[in-house]
Amino acid sequence: MAPAADPNSTGSTGGGATRDQASVKVPAKEPKKKDEKKDEDLSEEDLALKQQLELYVERAQDSDTGLQKAALESMRQEIRTATSSMTSVPKPLKFLRPHYGTLQAYYEKMADSDLKKLLADILSVLALTMSPEGERASLKYRLLGSEGDIGSWGHEYVRNLAGEISQEYSKQQTEEALIDDLMVLVGQIVAFHMKHNAEPEAVDLLMEVEDLDLLVEHVDNANYKRTCLYLTSSAKYLPGPDDLLVLDIAYAIYMKFEEFPRALQIALYLDNMQYVKQVFTSCNDLQKKQQFCFILARHGITFKLDNEMCPEDEEREVLQEIVNNTKLNEGYLTLARDIEVMEPKSPEDIYKAHLLDGRSSGGGSVDSARQNLAATFVNAFVNAGFGQDKLMTVPLEASSGGSSTSWLFKNKDHGKASAAASLGMILLWDVDSGLAQLDKYFHSTDTHVIAGALLGVGIVNCGIKNEYDPALALLADYIDKEDSYIRIGAIMGLGLAYAGSQNEQIRSKLTPILGDAKASLDVIAFTAVSLGLVYVGSCNEEVAQAIIFALMDRSESELGEPLTRLLSLGLGLLYLGKQENVEATAEVSKTFNEKIRKHCDMTLLSCAYAGTGNVLKVQHFLGQCAQHLEKGETYQGPAVLGIAMVAMAEELGLEMAIRSLEHLLQYGEQNIRRAVPLALGLLCISNPKVNVMDTLSRLSHDADTEVAMAAIISLGLIGAGTNNARIAGMLRNLSSYYYKDASLLFCVRIAQGLVHLGKGLLTLAPYHSERFLLSPTALAGLVTLLHACLDMKALILGKYHYVLYFLVLAMQPRMLMTVDENLKPLSVPVRVGQAVDVVGQAGRPKTITGFQTHSTPVLLSAGDRAELATEKYVPLSPILEGFVILKENPEFREDN
Secondary structure: OOOOOOOOOOOOOHHHHHHHHHHHHOOOOOOHHHHHHHHHHOOHHHHHHHHHHHHHHHHHOOOOHHHHHHHHHHHHHHHHHOOOOOOOOOHHHHHHHHHHHHHHHHHHHOOOOHHHHHHHHHHHHHHHHHOOOOOOHHHHHHHHOOOOOOHHHOHHHHHHHHHHHHHHHHHHHHHOOOOHHHHHHHHHHHHHHHHOOOHHHHHHHHHHOOOOOHHHHHOOOOOHHHHHHHHHHHHOOOOOOHHHHHHHHHHHHHHHOOOHHHHHHHHHHOOOHHHHHHHHHHOOOHHHHHHHHHHHHHHOOOOOOOOOOOOOHHHHHHHHHHHOOOOHHHHHHHHHHHHOOOOOOOHHHHHOHHHOOOOOOOOOOOOOHHHHHHHHHHHHHHOOOOOOOOOOOOOOOOOOOOOHHHHHOOOOHHHHHHHHHHHHHHOOOOHHHHHHHHHHHHHOOOHHHHHHHHHHHHHHOOOOOOOOOHHHHHHHHHOOOOOHHHHHHHHHHHHHHOOOOOOHHHHHHHHHHHOOOOOOHHHHHHHHHHHHHHOOOOOOHHHHHHHHHHHHHOOHHHHOOOOHHHHHHHHHHOOOOOHHHHHHHHHHHOOOOHHHHHHHHHHHHHHHOOOOOOHHHHHHHHHHHOOOOOOOOOOHHHHHHHHHHHHOOOHHHHHHHHHHHHHHHHHOOHHHHHHHHHHHHHHOOOOOOHHHHHHHHHHOOOOOHHHHHHHHHHHHHHOOOOOOHHHHHHHHHHHHHOOOOHHHHHHHHHHHHHHOHHHHOEEOOOEEOOOOEEOHHHHHHHHHHHHHHOOOOOOOOOOOHHHHHHHHHHOEEOEEEEEOOOOOEOOOEEEEEEEOOOOOOOOOOOOEEEEEEEEOOEEOOOOEEEEEOOOOEEEOOOOOOEEEEEEEOOOOOOOO
16 A cells, blocks of 8 residues: 555555556646745745755756766665655655656666666556556566665565455466566565565465465574464455365474474364374373373364384373373362362252242252152263262261262163163263272162263273273174164263264274164164264265165154154264365265255255354355255254354354354244254353353343243353353242253253253363364264254153263363473463463564463463463463463472
């Protein structure tokens, strides 16, 4: 952009130049009188400068080359040394304006010489304010002028050139002209920008001319961090495949400067295991490798270290243990002790019924099976991972005559399955004692209890890898049993324990079930989901085929069942976040029976573009929701969820999606309104935004019970693990409002359990590492639950309430745990505050605001960021989340 014109200057600048064209082309004779009047307004020194410059212009056209050269040199000197305020054009440019045409005409007549190049340089700068829009004269004369330092003409000139280059480049692309000259100039401009702290402008120019590789040469120690920050944050807003290219360059730069943890993050974002290996092989520091392993464990991927990545056997074992997440339980309990919340809580402590007036919650039916089932879930969610509670792990002698099994039998039939499985939730991540305590249920004669125990085994192992594969050993024998409850328990257990592992043994055991004609529909549905979880985002063709055949084999009546939709979800999970890789499968899905065709299509698309922020896909889903259909069509539910799944990638899209969903509430059909609360729940998971909280609170009293139930569950999801007092109050009031309606009260109880998830130490948010990385298994768990919630009455309120346990895939401690070089907890002061976006800001801006200083371990809420408040230690990860290893700072001196 040209600088804005001074109100006193003659004529206008920049875009307004077209109006002046007539006065430009013909040397100005006519407006002399006007000029004389203008001259009277000028100060003496301005007048002197103006006459001086006019003299130079005349001399520049002299036949004597000596005079010419002196005049041009002086003119150049004047232009270069002129400074201007931000709002006005530099004086020399202002006074030379009327002579631009004269000089242009004279330039055309000159013979080729160094002087001609010198004049071209000057014309190039004058064109900055003079040339008509779209002529790119500044660039034209620059290419004709002398090679050399363009920076000396100032930032504004360089910026203008960069703009003209990108226009010229796109024009020449269509004409396939020679662009070598342009690229030489681009190199100069990029070098100038990189030296002068304008990294974003350098990156933008290189993106325009499609030569980002040039960046790697120009970054240095001082600016690589800011450059990469700009690259990674702009990747979210670029269309594919540019976004991946930008991240590749950022990865290359981080590797060049040995910023390994950041490079590892990008490798995980790109889901590129070769890059991950490269990070390990390029780094020789064992401590740093341990930190990488903590990052991998948090991301939740299965990763096997080999000799190349770590040659020493003992060291490799230590690293593999960290990747396998075996430290998670220990760290979590350290946090719990530090915050002093080890004391087990009972469901009554959560309901706080004594705070409600008059109507007691539940009245006479205190011991109804439905309410006990709700209490089972609340107890499991609140005490998750603490290893003790007041219902399931009570020692035999403690309760008079009763025992821990007595709670189990306060549940009816399939309720016992969820109750037994809840023991797995309470002992979450503690594989050894978890399996020991679940063992007693395997000897039960009640098939529901055995089914629950099998599911419990899967829950305990969720997110924890183990080379002995205890879950597989225990569950494998049960997947072919007669009883469908036991089969589902074992199958779902495998899905939870091995989510994301792409374990071949599990595939060979589960795929035959999909083709088993004797298997009931629910067994087949849960098999598809479990396979989807184990192979999440892998695009595995064999699994995809098996699920497709299972879908094609379903009879007309089965296709209408809510469970059948879980088959298409299992198929979708295989392509989670893999974008266009889904296209072949999506084509196949168009051949399905029309009852399931559209539903499958929406599910596949929403999974494939989950977390990408692809605006076109959001528009596509909104288009699907605009249609008013007859009753019985179900595909708009997944389309509404799809909006949230795609738009959750970044803040801006997320806010816009929330507004679009508000519109759907007003204008959408009933089946769309039922899905909107769930979509809102996913967008703000474990992040209770006030506007969303209010919307859901309003919907929780909706006339349509399905909408109300979805809104209540979503209140639990947005408040999950936050102990948010406002949501807790809303839910308490709802429990007294719905005290006669067992189904709605059940949903309220579940939501209450979620808000106090892990006594407020856990989060369900699938994003981590400052919201840069999306854990595929965590998102898969959430999406599975939300798809089940699209049909509350059939699944969660029916006999498949244990789908609530899919949430375990997304549960993570929301902590910052600092450990020393021996991986023992180390307490240091840290500042925790709201994260600030510092992309492209000058200097070294503060990255957090409104902070408080705590000593670790600390809890991090949504949008929080931490930084060390001491210089005694150096963190091995630039992002302070989860486990961070601290090294002593060798340069630190204690002040006396």
